Amino acid sequence: MVAFSSGRGPFRVRAGRLPPVRRAIVWAAVVLTALLLQSTVFAQIQLVGAKPDLVFLVTIVLAYLEGPSSGALGGFVGGMAEDFLLNQPKGITALTLTLLGYAVGALRQYIASPSPLLPVAVVGAGTVVGEVFFGLVSFLLGQNVGSFAFVLRVALLAGVYNAVLTPFLFPVIRRVVESSRAKAYRW
Amino acid sequence: MAVTRRGRSTRLLVVGLVAASLLTITADYRGGSAGPLEIAGRTTLTVVGSMQDAVTKVFHPFGDFFSGLVRIGSLEASNRRLVQELNDALSQNGRAAYLETEVTQLQGLLHMRQTLQLVGVGANVIGQSISNFEWTITIDQGQSGGIRVGMPVVAGAGLVGHVVETGLTTSVVQLLIDPNSAVAGRLLATGDTGLVVGDRNQDLQMNLVSPSARVTPNEQVVTAGFQGSLYPAGLLIGFVSREYTDPQSLSKIVSVRPAVDFSSLQFVLVLTKNTSNGGPGPTPRPSASGAPSTGPSPTPAPSPSG
Numbered sequence: 001m002v003a004f005s006s007g008r009g010p011f012r013v014r015a016g017r018l019p020p021v022r023r024a025i026v027w028a029a030v031v032l033t034a035l036l037l038q039s040t041v042f043a044q045i046q047l048v049g050a051k052p053d054l055v056f057l058v059t060i061v062l063a064y065l066e067g068p069s070s071g072a073l074g075g076f077v078g079g080m081a082e083d084f085l086l087n088q089p090k091g092i093t094a095l096t097l098t099l100l101g102y103a104v105g106a107l108r109q110y111i112a113s114p115s116p117l118l119p120v121a122v123v124g125a126g127t128v129v130g131e132v133f134f135g136l137v138s139f140l141l142g143q144n145v146g147s148f149a150f151v152l153r154v155a156l157l158a159g160v161y162n163a164v165l166t167p168f169l170f171p172v173i174r175r176v177v178e179s180s181r182a183k184a185y186r187w
Numbered sequence: 188m189a190v191t192r193r194g195r196s197t198r199l200l201v202v203g204l205v206a207a208s209l210l211t212i213t214a215d216y217r218g219g220s221a222g223p224l225e226i227a228g229r230t231t232l233t234v235v236g237s238m239q240d241a242v243t244k245v246f247h248p249f250g251d252f253f254s255g256l257v258r259i260g261s262l263e264a265s266n267r268r269l270v271q272e273l274n275d276a277l278s279q280n281g282r283a284a285y286l287e288t289e290v291t292q293l294q295g296l297l298h299m300r301q302t303l304q305l306v307g308v309g310a311n312v313i314g315q316s317i318s319n320f321e322w323t324i325t326i327d328q329g330q331s332g333g334i335r336v337g338m339p340v341v342a343g344a345g346l347v348g349h350v351v352e353t354g355l356t357t358s359v360v361q362l363l364i365d366p367n368s369a370v371a372g373r374l375l376a377t378g379d380t381g382l383v384v385g386d387r388n389q390d391l392q393m394n395l396v397s398p399s400a401r402v403t404p405n406e407q408v409v410t411a412g413f414q415g416s417l418y419p420a421g422l423l424i425g426f427v428s429r430e431y432t433d434p435q436s437l438s439k440i441v442s443v444r445p446a447v448d449f450s451s452l453q454f455v456l457v458l459t460k461n462t463s464n465g466g467p468g469p470t471p472r473p474s475a476s477g478a479p480s481t482g483p484s485p486t487p488a489p490s491p492s493g
Contacts, residue, residue, distance in 0.1 A: 035235060035317060039325065040242045043315035044450075049388045050319055069197040076204040080211070084231035086318055087351050087359060090224055091211030098204040102197070131319070138320065141212065144366040145320050146387060154319045 026180040027062075030173065031078045034058050035085065050157035053127060054169075055082050057162045059097045060126040061173045063105035064119060071101030092137050100130040119170050124163030131155035229354050233329070236357025239314040240327050305341070305419070306460035308332050312452045313357070322365035322385065323348075324452060329356040337417055339458045345423035345446030346370070346410060347455055358457075362449050363391060363424065371411040372424050372443070377401050380411045383424055383443060390428050393441040400439060402430045408443050419458065 034054035042052050055078040063071025075097030083090040104126050111118065135151035145151055215224045310332075314325035328334050330353050340347040340360045348368060352359040361368055364385040372383040372393055379400035381393040393408065406427045412420025425443040432439050 032235070032238070036238055036242050038317045039235075039314040040239055041246045043317070046450075051317070053317075053319070055317075067197075069200050072197070072201045072204055076208065079208075081231070082317060083211075084228045085235060086316070086321060087323060087361065088321070089212050090215040090228065091208045094211065095205060095208035098201060098208060102201045135320070141216070143320075146366065150387070158319055 023180045026176060027074055027077065030058055030176060031055065031074075031081050034078070035081060039085070047157055047161045050154055050161060052161035052165055053131065053158050054162075054165075055079065055093075056097065056100070056127045056130050056158070057123055057165060057169060058173060059101045060104050060123045060130075061119065061166075061170055062177065063101040063103075064108055064122055065174060065177050066105070067108070068102045068105030071105035072098050073101070075099075075101030088138065088143055089141055092134060092141065095137065096130055096134045099133070100126060120163050120166045123166045123170075124159045127162040128155045128159035131158050228352065232325075232352060232354035232357055232359065236313065236325055236327070236329075236354055239325055239357070240311075243311075243313045305456070305458055307341075307456040307458040308334065310358075310455050310457055312455060322362040322368075322387070322449070323351070324360050324362065324449075324455075326358050326360060326455060326457070327356065328457060329354045329358050331355055333459050334358045334457055335459075339418045339422070340455050341422060341458065342447050342452060342455050344448070345425065346418065347447055347449075347452065349417050350457065360455070360457075363445055363447075364388070364449055370418060370424065371413050371416055372408045373411040373420075374400065374402060374427070374441075375407040375409055376403060381438075381441065383408065389442075391425060391443040391445055393443050394438065396430075396439040396441055398432065398437065398439050402427055402439070402441055404429070408441075 034057070038051065038054045042054065059071065059075040059078055062074040066074075076094050079094035079097035080091070082093045086093070104122060108122075111122075132151060132155045135145050135148075135155065138145045139151075211224065218224060308328050310326035310328040312324050313327050316323040324347075326340075334350055334353050336350055336353055338350045340349060346363060348360050348362040348365070350358050351361045362385070363370065363383070364387060366385050366387060368385040370383045371380060373380045374396075377400055379397055379402075381396035383391050383393045386392050396402070404427055408424045408427060410416075410418040410420055410422040410424060412418060423446045425445040425447075428442045428444040430439060430441045
């Protein structure tokens with residue numbers, strides 16, 4: 001408790017204790033919001049028959065900002081939440097997003113471009129790769145996902161849709177991430 | 188040193204999470220509908236469903252506005268078509284009323300059980316599937332409203348699908364257009380039957396139709412309502428859009444345009460009491476004597492063997 005009344009100097013290390021809990025709560029709220037928006041508002045505003053995948057978007061942005069371990073963990077939680085709302089073997093989305101979060105976080109360290117369009121490109125490409133992987137695993141588990149052409153079409157459309165939404169949602173998610181990270185030091 | 192340790196712990200975390208995912212997939216695959224994962228799924232559905240309800244109430248006008256904007260051209264055309272159809276329907280209404288009384292009297296004479304007596308629970312559509320590979324809707328009625336898995340769901344225009352998952356106050360309905368949906372259908376004019384399978388955003392495919400069947404464009408396709416089927420007989424599925432014969436196959440394939448517009452569903456009716464056959468409803472299966480059957484029944488009453 002003392003640690004949080006003054007978060008400077010030697011208390012800094014101890015002040016780091018709360019953030020995991022705080023961040024878990026914040027992330028649960030972000031994932032829940034993404035799921036709710038995806039199943040209500042964005043389910044109605046479709047792009048040539050395809051919906052965006054906000055949980056993919058959130059995972060990729062988190063991995064982009066925070067690195068591979070946060071990306072993998074956030075992806076696992078978001079994917080599991082999404083899985084429990086789907087009518088297919090649970091765990092496929094969790095598997096996809098764990099690997100996607102890790103991959104984006106790991107690759108991020110090798111990209112040193114200051115371009116503001118970089119998050120847009122990363123989200124777009126990440127969504128396409130993730131959706132194709134999801135389709136492939138679903139197919140291997142005997143799910144009826146249709147032809148490869150259909151999976152590719154859905155993946156590309158969802159990728160484009162997610163990329164279009166990134167400029168609006170990226171600043172919001174970044175704010176949430178930074179506030180949940182820096183709060184302890186500000187006190 | 189620190190970097191390698193961090194890298195290693197990250198990799199350990201990822202391996203752990205991947206293992207957890209694979210374990211979940213396996214457990215769910217083997218557990219079926221009774222495992223602890225199903226209970227967790229039902230809880231998620233109940234929690235998220237109640238919030239979906241609130242979000243939908245707030246955002247529905249916006250969604251309507253955008254989808255209206257996109258489809259403004261087709262809306263005008265469909266408005267003209269609807270006015271035309273309404274006029275036709277009004278003129279047919281009088282005749283239908285006359286026929287209805289006639290049918291009622293004849294049925295009374297035959298002591299026939301009414302085949303299409305729909306008893307159900309009305310529900311609002313509060314959400315759609317979050318996946319691009321699944322065609323479902325979420326409705327605001329669940330186990331507390333008497334909804335059970337397998338119950339048929341209809342809208343004003345025709346059959347919508349059936350319930351695949353129930354929470355306490357919400358349920359998930361699989362739409363006819365979902366590739367996993369299959370309904371026994373009957374061509375209304377000739378009585379030929381086939382299996383109507385969903386084909387995503389395309390028209391439904393009616394398979395296994397006899398190659399000699401005569402199919403007319405825009406002919407109505409209704410549920411066949413075989414014994415033990417989920418759906419009662421005579422519910423409108425859609426209209427024939429075209430037919431084609433697969434040269435390698437012994438049967439004909441008929442494309443069926445669904446009667447229901449699945450993109451703008453708002454209200455549905457869940458049929459809780461399936462009177463035409465022993466569906467999944469809470470009512471006991473009616474005695475077989477009243478069921479219309481063709482030919483002699485191949486299954487005699489079970490007798491104790493010993």
